[in-house]
Amino acid sequence: MAFAIAARCPKARVIAWEASPFPFAFCWLRQRLAGRPNLVLRFGDFHQADLRHASLTVTYLWTGAMTRLATKFDAELPTGAEVISHTFAWRGREPEETRVADDLYRTKVYRYRATA
Ligand SMILES: C[S@@+](CC[C@H](N)C(=O)[O-])C[C@H]1O[C@@H](n2cnc3c(N)ncnc32)[C@H](O)[C@@H]1O
Structure with missing residues (x-):
């Protein structure tokens, strides 16, 4: 979902949180291979987000x-x-x-x- 949002809103800074290793690793790899410059991936509990x-x-x-x-x-x-x-x-x-x-x-x- 984060990639779709980042593509749809190129001027926005999109911060995506994921606490589970497998989906995070998938996103991390995708970001490395075909990343979105306005997307930041955070591994951890989104309750830490400000x-x-x-x-x-x-x-x-x-x-x-x-x-x-x-x-x-x-x-x-x-x-x-x-x-x-x-x-x-x-x-x-x-x-x-x-x-x-x-x-x-x-x-x-x-x-x-x-x-x-
Ligand atoms: C219903 S799935 C949504 C899947 C994904 N966001 C997508 O775009 O399809 C919910 C996701 O939220 C993650 N999640 C649940 N609690 C979380 C937390 N406290 N912090 C970060 N991620 C969490 C789960 O690991 C799971 O991957």
Whole structure:
């Protein structure tokens, strides 16, 4: 997903976090072979990320992880920053927009805006 975002938003600095060695190694290799200059890969827990200057956070996780992240979003995201979540909603928040992908699972994608 990080590569697609970096390609789609060439002027953005995209920072992608992955804590699992195999997917990280795959991304690292891909970045070495056909990298995106605006993409930075970080190996580790995204709870270490500093979101205070993030304008957009994109997630593809699961319900429990979104619940934990909600606390971090509330504490760190600047007002007006956007959160786009693949499949799993940010519970307790009303999305500004919900789209349904034209795929087998009719996957939902939610877009939120952080408020103070
Ligand atoms: C549903 S998969 C998404 C796969 C991938 N992001 C993609 O573009 O297809 C969730 C991924 O989040 C990673 N992950 C889960 N918790 C994490 C954490 N605390 N920090 C960093 N990565 C994490 C998992 O290792 C897994 O690869």
